[in-house]
Amino acid sequence: MDSQAATVIARVIARRETLRLVWLRAAPGIAGAAVLLTGGLAGGGYLPRTWRLLILAFCAFASAALVGRPRIRLSRLELSFLCSSAALAIWTEFSQVWSDTSGTSVLEAERDVVYLTGIALILLAVERSTLRAFLGGVLAGVTGACAVGLVSYVFIGHALNPIEGNLLFEPLGYANGLGIYAAIGILLAVGLALELERPRLRVACLLALAVVVPTLYLTHSRGAESGVAIGLVVLVRFGHRLPRPVVVGLATSALAALGIVVATTSAEHGIVQKLFGQNRPLYWHVAWREWERNRTLGSGAGTFDRYWLHYRTVSSFARDAHSLYLETLAELGPIGLALLLVALVIPLLALRGRRDPLLATAAAAYVAFLVHAGVDWDWELPAVTLAGLACGSAMLVARRPDDAHELRVAGRVLMLVALAGLGILALIRLYTGPRLPFAA
Numbered sequence: 001m002d003s004q005a006a007t008v009i010a011r012v013i014a015r016r017e018t019l020r021l022v023w024l025r026a027a028p029g030i031a032g033a034a035v036l037l038t039g040g041l042a043g044g045g046y047l048p049r050t051w052r053l054l055i056l057a058f059c060a061f062a063s064a065a066l067v068g069r070p071r072i073r074l075s076r077l078e079l080s081f082l083c084s085s086a087a088l089a090i091w092t093e094f095s096q097v098w099s100d101t102s103g104t105s106v107l108e109a110e111r112d113v114v115y116l117t118g119i120a121l122i123l124l125a126v127e128r129s130t131l132r133a134f135l136g137g138v139l140a141g142v143t144g145a146c147a148v149g150l151v152s153y154v155f156i157g158h159a160l161n162p163i164e165g166n167l168l169f170e171p172l173g174y175a176n177g178l179g180i181y182a183a184i185g186i187l188l189a190v191g192l193a194l195e196l197e198r199p200r201l202r203v204a205c206l207l208a209l210a211v212v213v214p215t216l217y218l219t220h221s222r223g224a225e226s227g228v229a230i231g232l233v234v235l236v237r238f239g240h241r242l243p244r245p246v247v248v249g250l251a252t253s254a255l256a257a258l259g260i261v262v263a264t265t266s267a268e269h270g271i272v273q274k275l276f277g278q279n280r281p282l283y284w285h286v287a288w289r290e291w292e293r294n295r296t297l298g299s300g301a302g303t304f305d306r307y308w309l310h311y312r313t314v315s316s317f318a319r320d321a322h323s324l325y326l327e328t329l330a331e332l333g334p335i336g337l338a339l340l341l342v343a344l345v346i347p348l349l350a351l352r353g354r355r356d357p358l359l360a361t362a363a364a365a366y367v368a369f370l371v372h373a374g375v376d377w378d379w380e381l382p383a384v385t386l387a388g389l390a391c392g393s394a395m396l397v398a399r400r401p402d403d404a405h406e407l408r409v410a411g412r413v414l415m416l417v418a419l420a421g422l423g424i425l426a427l428i429r430l431y432t433g434p435r436l437p438f439a440a
Helices: 002-041 048-068 076-097 102-125 128-156 177-197 199-219 222-237 244-264 271-276 280-293 302-311 324-350 357-373 382-396 409-432
Strands: none
Touching: 002 048, 002 128, 002 244, 002 382, 048 102, 048 382, 048 409, 076 324, 102 280, 102 382, 102 409, 128 177, 128 199, 128 357, 128 382, 177 199, 177 222, 177 357, 177 382, 199 222, 222 357, 244 382, 280 302, 280 324, 302 324, 302 382, 324 357, 357 382
């Protein structure tokens, strides 16, 4: 009887240990899926209330990782990515000093804190062993949000929107934003299908394409489609080795596609207008004039709309310059642009060295995000930006060396204090801060 009881107890303990290991492997993917699905369904996370809730959640889970994980290793690139993101958020907050709309500048910094705490959570909680589950969770969250919009568009129908027209733009509220969201999903689905070994998981990734591909098509987002094309090149270059004739064929096809665009561009509209629309060059011109008037420090975060109203040559209203890099230069000056570029380039440094299909999968989606951010206002849609930065963070995790620096007690305490402070500020702003991005 005692031996039977001992056997039963041993089996229960073994099952619990197995469930615990499964949960530890799956938890990053579940969290990633939950954040991107709920963020996508919440209008892309456009409103400040969503930012504050995200900051609270990220701070809580990152603090739990700092307290509960016995060993946390961070490479120099990861620490640099975290510090440069923090420096960008601090500089954005500091810009309220010279901004003529300080309340808007504070809001811009608040959004940057969402990205900072999201990056911190990923780097602290995700390991190489859980990276496939994490990227799969990102794919699941993106696919789920796209599925909601696609099903509503096809089976329920929608009214003609005065801004988006007949394009698919829900649930994010912006067709181009949904387009790059779907593009990230396409690249993750293709990369994971090539990298995973289990047939069922491959089939699941390919099934996601049945949702994200038509979503991208119905958004008619040329920027997102270009991002997919460039992302596929990255996937081929840094992932699986392909025969030289296949690589030459892909390059030839890309050049032929570019030639067709140039050849079909009418004399009435230039190639820039053909690729990016009629108004984007106007936005970029105003942003450049904004920087020319504030060459040293910029005009302050969140001030582009005021300059647009002053210098615009068309009647349409615009709150953003439709280019993350040009708007950052205009509002935060050369220092702000340098901080942004340093932060965004750091994950790309992980591509040095040998080919890695999992790394290439994350890199393809991240590069697509970087390309699209240059021609649209993705930074103002946290769901889209978090999807892109999640892939960038995953690149650094994928190349984390075994001898990476271990986070000691002092480092953990410092990060806990910072996270606690940010969480308290987010909680205060949740009840006292403005509810709209343009409210002072």
